[in-house]
Amino acid sequence: MKHNFGAGPCILPQEVFKQASQAVLNFNDTGLSILEISHRAPEFVAVMDEAINLVKELLNVPAGYSVVFLQGGASLQFCMVAMNLLPEGKKAAYLETGVWAKKAVAEAKLFGEVEVVASSKDKNYSYIPKDYSISEDNVYFHCTSNNTIFGTQMHSFPQTNVPIVCDMSSDIFSKEINVADFDLIYAGAQKNIGPAGATLVIVKDEILGKSGRKIPSMLDYKIHIEGESMYNTPPVFSVFVSMLNLRWLKAKGGVAQIAKENDAKAAALYMEIDRNPLFKGTTAVEDRSKMSICFVMENPELEKPFLKYAEDKGCIGIKGHRSVGGFRASQYNALPITSVHVLIEAMQEFAEQNA
Amino acid sequence: MKHNFGAGPCILPQEVFKQASQAVLNFNDTGLSILEISHRAPEFVAVMDEAINLVKELLNVPAGYSVVFLQGGASLQFCMVAMNLLPEGKKAAYLETGVWAKKAVAEAKLFGEVEVVASSKDKNYSYIPKDYSISEDNVYFHCTSNNTIFGTQMHSFPQTNVPIVCDMSSDIFSKEINVADFDLIYAGAQKNIGPAGATLVIVKDEILGKSGRKIPSMLDYKIHIEGESMYNTPPVFSVFVSMLNLRWLKAKGGVAQIAKENDAKAAALYMEIDRNPLFKGTTAVEDRSKMSICFVMENPELEKPFLKYAEDKGCIGIKGHRSVGGFRASQYNALPITSVHVLIEAMQEFAEQNA
Numbered sequence: 001m002k003h004n005f006g007a008g009p010c011i012l013p014q015e016v017f018k019q020a021s022q023a024v025l026n027f028n029d030t031g032l033s034i035l036e037i038s039h040r041a042p043e044f045v046a047v048m049d050e051a052i053n054l055v056k057e058l059l060n061v062p063a064g065y066s067v068v069f070l071q072g073g074a075s076l077q078f079c080m081v082a083m084n085l086l087p088e089g090k091k092a093a094y095l096e097t098g099v100w101a102k103k104a105v106a107e108a109k110l111f112g113e114v115e116v117v118a119s120s121k122d123k124n125y126s127y128i129p130k131d132y133s134i135s136e137d138n139v140y141f142h143c144t145s146n147n148t149i150f151g152t153q154m155h156s157f158p159q160t161n162v163p164i165v166c167d168m169s170s171d172i173f174s175k176e177i178n179v180a181d182f183d184l185i186y187a188g189a190q191k192n193i194g195p196a197g198a199t200l201v202i203v204k205d206e207i208l209g210k211s212g213r214k215i216p217s218m219l220d221y222k223i224h225i226e227g228e229s230m231y232n233t234p235p236v237f238s239v240f241v242s243m244l245n246l247r248w249l250k251a252k253g254g255v256a257q258i259a260k261e262n263d264a265k266a267a268a269l270y271m272e273i274d275r276n277p278l279f280k281g282t283t284a285v286e287d288r289s290k291m292s293i294c295f296v297m298e299n300p301e302l303e304k305p306f307l308k309y310a311e312d313k314g315c316i317g318i319k320g321h322r323s324v325g326g327f328r329a330s331q332y333n334a335l336p337i338t339s340v341h342v343l344i345e346a347m348q349e350f351a352e353q354n355a
Numbered sequence: 356m357k358h359n360f361g362a363g364p365c366i367l368p369q370e371v372f373k374q375a376s377q378a379v380l381n382f383n384d385t386g387l388s389i390l391e392i393s394h395r396a397p398e399f400v401a402v403m404d405e406a407i408n409l410v411k412e413l414l415n416v417p418a419g420y421s422v423v424f425l426q427g428g429a430s431l432q433f434c435m436v437a438m439n440l441l442p443e444g445k446k447a448a449y450l451e452t453g454v455w456a457k458k459a460v461a462e463a464k465l466f467g468e469v470e471v472v473a474s475s476k477d478k479n480y481s482y483i484p485k486d487y488s489i490s491e492d493n494v495y496f497h498c499t500s501n502n503t504i505f506g507t508q509m510h511s512f513p514q515t516n517v518p519i520v521c522d523m524s525s526d527i528f529s530k531e532i533n534v535a536d537f538d539l540i541y542a543g544a545q546k547n548i549g550p551a552g553a554t555l556v557i558v559k560d561e562i563l564g565k566s567g568r569k570i571p572s573m574l575d576y577k578i579h580i581e582g583e584s585m586y587n588t589p590p591v592f593s594v595f596v597s598m599l600n601l602r603w604l605k606a607k608g609g610v611a612q613i614a615k616e617n618d619a620k621a622a623a624l625y626m627e628i629d630r631n632p633l634f635k636g637t638t639a640v641e642d643r644s645k646m647s648i649c650f651v652m653e654n655p656e657l658e659k660p661f662l663k664y665a666e667d668k669g670c671i672g673i674k675g676h677r678s679v680g681g682f683r684a685s686q687y688n689a690l691p692i693t694s695v696h697v698l699i700e701a702m703q704e705f706a707e708q709n710a
Contacts, residue, residue: 002386006393009591017379017388024376031357033372035550035596038361038672071426071552072573075587079571103572110569190588195390197426197552197590214465216434217458218427232430233545235552236364237592241390317393 003339005329006317007148007292008170009190013334016244023240034240039233047240048229054246058255059172061179061202066225069239070199074100074169077186077199078107080219081165085140085184086112087212093117093138093162097154098125098147099323100167108142111213117141124324125150127284134160140183140207146171149321151294151328152287157181163207171291172200173249174333175259183207191291192333194242197235249333258333265331265340266290272344278302278351282324296326302354303327310346318343358694360684361672362503362647363525364545368689371599378595389595394588402595403584409601413610414527416534416557421580424594425554429455429524432541432554433462435574436520440495440539441467442567448472448493448517452509453480453502454678455522463497466568472496479679480505482639489515495538495562501526504676506649506683507642512536518562526646527555528604529688530614538562546646547688549597552590604688613688620686620695621645627699633657633706637679651681657709658682665701673698 004011020034027034028043037044052067061067070076081104086092090112094105096119108114115138118129125147134141140163146153148170157164163183172185173192179185179202189198201221208222217223223231229239249258270288273279273295282294297303303326310318320326329343359366375389382389383398392399407422416422425431436459441447445467449460451474463469470493473484480502489496495518501508503525512519518538527540528547534540534557544553556576563577572578578586584594604613625643628634628650637649652658658681665673675681684698 004387004391006391009391009393009588011391012388017390020390021376021379024372024379032359032671033367035372035375036359036361036364036366038364039551071428071431071590073426073587076426076573079573083571107571107573110571188588195592196394196588197593216438216462216465218431218434218462232428233364233543233551235426235590235593237550238552238590316387 001314003313003315003342004317004335005315005331005339005343007328007330008188008332009196010330010332011334012194012241012245013248016241016248019244020241034237037236039230039236044236044240047243048234051239051243051246052229054243054250055200055202058246058249059177059179059202064206065179065202065204068201068203068221068224069229069234069242070201070224071197071235073196073199074167074186074188075103077167077201078104079110080221081142081184081186082108082111083213083215083219084211084221085165085207087139087210088112090139091115091137093134093141095129095132095141095143096121097128097144097152098150100147100169101144104142104144104167112139120152125152126282128152128154128287134158134162136161138162140165143167146289146291148292148328148330149323151283151289151292151324153289153291155287163204171289173246173255173258174262174291176255189238189242194245195238197238198242261337262290262331262333265335265337266293268337268340268344269293269329269331272347276347276351278354279347282326291331293329293331294320294324294326296320296324300325306350309350310343313342313346315339315343315346356669358668358670358697359672359690360670360686360694360698362676362683362685363543363687364551365685365687366689367549367596367600368603371596371603371689374599375596389592392591394585394591399591399595402598403589406594406598406601407584409598409605410555410557413601413604414532414534414557419561420534420557420559423556423576423579424584424589424597425556425579426552426590428551428554429522429541429543430458432522432556433459434465435576436497436539436541437463437466438568438570438574439566439576440520440562442494442565443467445494446470446492448489448496450484450487450496450498451476452483452499452507453505455502455524456499459497459499459522467494475507480507481637483507483509483642489513489517491516493517495520498522501644501646503647503685504678506638506644506647506679508644508646510642518559526644528601528610528613529617529646531610544593544597549600550593552593553597616692617645617686617688620690620692621648623692623695623699624648624684624686627702631702631706633709634702637681646686648684648686649675649679649681651675651679655680661705664705665698668697668701670694670698670701
C-alpha cells in the first residue's frame with residue numbers, strides 16, 4: 001500500500017481512478033474511449049458543462065464571473081495575467097512569497113512595471129509578509145495563496161481596493177474561499193482539481209478588455225470565455241477527470257467538509273513535528289500550510305535514514321525540495337487521514353529507535 | 356461495433372486504450388496511477404524520453420533538430436511561431452489553404468508583416484495552390500500540410516531557400532517525410548499522435564533566438580528545449596498515451612508501413628466515391644487528402660438519410676464540416692481498413708436501395 005504525499009501531480013481519489021480507467025475503454029456507454037470522442041460530441045460538451053458548473057457550485061462563484069478550463073498550467077498564466085490585465089506603462093503589485101511568485105513577477109515585467117510590495121526572501125520564504133501596503137495606482141495585486149516548496153500559506157488576504165489576482169494552484173478546493181474577494185483566480189489542475197494538463201481560471205468579467213494590447217487569441221481570456229473553453233480542442237481527458245474529481249468532492253460534502261478533514265490531517269502532522277524531538281517545522285507557525293507541510297530533522301544526518309524508513313512503510317513523495325531540504329508531506333484533498341497516521345507512526349517509531 | 360471516422364480527437368489503437376486504461380489504475384507496476392505520479396519520477400522521465408526518441412526514430416529526425424512536447428494545441432503554435440521567428444518589421448509568407456491556415460495568418464499579423472503568397476479561397480479551399488513564388492525577403496514560409504475541413508493535402512512542398520514552417524497536425528506520422536526539408540514542424544497530438552492535450556514541435560535549433568523579441572518563458576521554444584519538455588509540469592497522461600501510440604506504430608513497421616495502409620484505405624474509399632453514381636468528391640483530384648476524405652451527394656436530399664444509414668452500420672463522425680457540407684471520413688492511422696470496407700458497403704447498399 002502506497003501513501004502518496006507527492007507535491008503534484010498528486011493523489012486523486014481511488015474511485016476517480018477507477019471511473020477514469022473505465023472511461024478510457026468505454027466512455028459513458030458510447031462504445032468509444034474518452035480518448036477518441038470528439039470534443040464537440042454532446043456527451044463531452046455535457047462533461048465540460050458539468051465541470052464548469054461544479055466549479056461554480058463548489059466555490060459559490062458569484063454572478064459576473066466566468067469559469068474556463070485552459071491549457072499550459074499556472075506557468076502560462078504568469079504571462080497571460082499581465083498580458084490581459086496590465087496596460088503598457090502601468091504598474092502591478094506582486095507579493096513575493098516563493099519560487100512561483102518570483103516567476104510570476106519575471107513574466108509580468110515583460111508587459112509593464114512591477115512593484116514587489118513585500119518579499120520573504122530574507123528568511124528563505126519561510127513566512128508570509130504582512131506589513132505592506134498596496135498603493136492604488138497598481139492595476140492589480142498578485143499573490144500566491146500556497147507555497148508548495150516552502151510550506152507557507154496565506155490564511156488571510158489584504159483588504160484593498162486594488163483587484164486581487166491569486167495563484168491558487170495548490171490550495172484551491174481545499175477550504176472555503178470568498179470568490180468575490182478576488183478578481184482573477186487561476187490554478188493548475190494537478191493538485192486538488194485533476195490530472196496535469198488542464199488549468200482553471202475564474203475571472204471577473206469586468207476586468208477584461210482594458211489592457212489596450214493586441215492579444216494572441218489563445219492567450220486572450222475573452223476568447224476562451226466566448227468559446228466556452230472550446231475555442232480550440234480542449235484537454236479532453238484532463239477536463240473529464242477533473243469533473244469526476246469535483247463530483248467526488250461534492251458527494252463528500254463539498255469544500256466545507258474537506259476543509260475539516262484537511263484541518264485534522266494538518267493538525268495531526270504538525271502536532272507530531274512539534275512533539276517529536278527529532279523533527280522541527282521550517283516555517284513561521286502562523287503561516288504554516290495545511291497542504292504542503294515542510295519539516296527537517298534536528299540532526300540532518302538522520303534525514304536519509306528516515307526517508308528510507310518512511311518509504312519502507314509506503315510513504316512516498318516526502319523528500320523536501322532542494323531549496324528547503326528535509327521533508328515535504330503534501331496532504332491534498334484525496335490523501336486519507338490514515339496515510340497521515342502511517343507517516344506519524346513512522347516518525348514515532350524512528351524516534352524510539354534513534355532515541 | 357463502432358467505426359470511428361471522427362476528425363479529431365480521433366480513434367487510437369485498441370491496444371493503446373487497454374494499456375492506457377491499465378496505467379490509470381497501476382502504472383508500470385508502481386502501485387500508483389499514471390495520473391498521480393510526479394513528472395519528475397524516474398518512471399515518467401523515462402516515458403518522456405521514450406516519446407521523444409520514438410518521434411526522432413520514426414521520422415528520422417536529423418541532428419540539429421530538437422523535439423519537444425508542449426501544451427495548447429496547434430492554435431497556440433500559430434502565435435508561438437511568429438513570436439519566436441518573426442522579428443518586428445520583417446515579413447513571413449503564408450499559404451492559405453483553409454480555416455487553420457487562415458487562423459495562423461491572423462495570429463502572425465500581430466507580430467510582423469504577413470504576405471499571403473497564394474490562397475485557394477476562390478474555390479472554397481478545394482485545391483492546393485501551386486503557382487506561387489516565395490520571395491527571399493520572407494523570414495519563413497508557413498503552410499498547412501493537410502486541411503481537415505476541406506479534404507486537401509499537400510503532396511509536395513515548394514523548393515525554396517526560405518525556411519519552411521509546417522502545421523502537420525492532421526497528417527504527421529501518416530507517411531514518410533524528410534524532416535530536413537522543414538525548419539519547424541508542429542502538430543496537435545489528437546490525430547495520429549495521441550489524445551488531446553499535447554502538442555509536438557520539431558524545430559531546427561539554428562533558427563531560434565533571432566527574433567530580437569522578449570518572449571514569455573512558456574512561449575519560448577528555447578526554454579522548453581532546455582527544460583527537456585519539463586520546464587513546467589507537462590501534460591503527463593497525454594504524453595504517456597502518445598508514447599504508447601508511437602510504440603504501436605513502431606511495432607507495426609513504422610511510418611513506411613502505415614503509409615501503405617493509409618494509401619490502401621484512401622484508394623478504396625475514393626474509388627467508391629468516383630464509382631458510385633450517388634456520391635462525388637469535393638476537391639481537386641490531385642490534391643485529395645489521404646487522411647480527410649470529403650464527399651457530397653449528387654442529390655443533397657439524400658445526405659441526411661445516408662448519414663443515418665451509415666450511422667446505423669456503426670460509422671460515426673462522418674458528417675461533413677458546415678463549410679463543405681456532405682461527409683468527411685477521417686481515416687487516421689488507427690482506423691482499420693475493415694472500417695473503411697463497412698463504410699463502402701453502406702454506400703453501395705444505399706445506392707442499390709436508392710437507384
